[in-house]
Amino acid sequence: EDQIKPKVITQNITVQLDALGKATITESQIDNGSTDNCAIDKITLDKTNFDCTNVGANIVMLTVLDVNGNSDSKTAIVTVEDKVKP
16 A cells, blocks of 8 residues: 655746747646655646746646655746846
8 A cells, every 4th residue: 555645846947938928837847856655647737827927936836646646746936037128
């Protein structure tokens, strides 16, 4: 019986808005080596798309689910910058 939650390890990142004022991130950009004693089934983020309303620090939640249904989550900060000149 596996009742051990995965060990979630996150990292903060900074992203730039593109010319359309949008940025997209992936789970692999936030995950910083999460592990499990058996195997990881799925890693998900609660927010992956950002726009001009998100400039600054944004808290995202990374959730790791193992193959036996155990899960754990940890937050990270995504700093959104708008450096595109008008």
